[in-house]
Amino acid sequence: MINTSALGRAASTGATRYDDGGAPPRGRRPRWRRAGRAVALPLLSVLVFLGLWQSAAVSGIWSETFVPPLGKIWAAFVDMSTTHDGVRGYGDYLLWEHLYMTLRRVFLGVTVGVLAGVALGVAMGSVPWVRRVLEPWLTFLRALPPLAYFFLLVIWLGIDEAPKITLLALAALPPAAVATTAAVASTPVPLVEAARALGGSRWDVLRDVVFPAALPETFTGVRLSVGIAYSSVVAAELFNGIPGIGGVVKDASNYNNTPAVLVGIVAIGLSGLIIDAVLRAAETRAVPWRGKA
Structure with a gap:
């Protein structure tokens, strides 16, 4: 095995050494x-x-x-977050409860979609005939907007949680599968051949060479999957979506309640930013070699 710790020490030593004796270059803030x-x-x-x-x-x-002016939007936020005049939040649920249900649906859907997408991506990137068989179906699914098949899911699965989670899973699957397929297929051939020459089994090659090489692009696919699933939340909560932020947005729009709609949109956007930041932090820790090799 290559002594990666020695390479890391050498790289870190070189990264902090300057011609002027160790001081950072001038002009660096x-x-x-x-x-x-x-x-x-x-x-x-x-x-x-x-x-x-x-x-x-x-x-x-x-x-x-x-x-609406900012004051009315703030008032709608306060009303949706508290109990006032005997009315509890929006639709008898507080804002955080709506957000929790939406995040729960997104988490379940994205987890199923990403796990299935990564598994398909590994299979499609490793076995050519699997890719030829599945890629047209994957492209077909990726081209469909969520609303195109959501009503079919409602007919098949009813209006409870099953069609919502299934819709989010189907929305999250293609980006993860496409990114993983491309990453696995682009694994450097010399590394794979070297691992096989050293006696590595197929699983050893996947675990020690293919997976680490594919991990950066797979994380990109996961982030895309979360974003696309989040953009499908309102569609997923069209029916029986309360509690849920998407259900709030849809219901409030029926009554031209623009402040409540804007509160729901901001809640979705801010939570999406936080989730993406968490994913980027996880990527930085899990794939520290990204952009350095």
């Missing part, structure tokens, strides 16, 4: 300043957007039904 800038710029963009929204709301150009 301190880490705290770079971190502050990374936080300040997104925050500034949010403040600018909120300012533009409020200006459009108070200008009178559009009706409050289309562009």
Whole structure:
């Protein structure tokens, strides 16, 4: 085996050595300043957007039904998060309860879809005839919008949790499968041949060579799967979607309750950002060699 620890020590030593005796090159900003800038710029963009929204709301150009002021959106958030005048949240559920049910559905659907997609990707990337058989079906499924088959799932599975989770799983499967297939198929052939020459079995080659090489692109596929599943939440919760953020958005839109719709959209977007950040952190820890080899 290659002494990867020695290579790592050499790389880390080389990465911190400078011609001027160890001092960082001039012009490089301190880490705290770079971190502050990374936080300040997104925050500034949010403040600018909120300012533009409020200006459009108070200008009178559009009706409050289309562009409600920030105060009404905040009031809707408070109403949906508390019990007021004997009314509990929205549809008798608090906002966090709606969000919990949506995240639960997304988690279950994405877990099933990603596991199936990765398994299919490994099989399709490793066995050519499996890829030839399954790739047309995978492409067909990837081209379908979720609403195209959601009503069929409702007919088959009813209106409870089964069609929602199945829809999210079907939405999450293609990105994971495509990314894993491409990653497995592009594993460097010399590494595979070297592992076989050293007596590695098929499973040894998959475990020690193919899986580590495919892991970075597989993580990309997982992130795409989560994003696509999240974009399908409203479709998945069209029927019997309360409790659920998608159900709130759909129900509130029926009554032109724009503030509640916007609260639901923001809740979906912010939770999606947090989940993506968690996935990126997990990717950084699980695949530290990405971009360095």
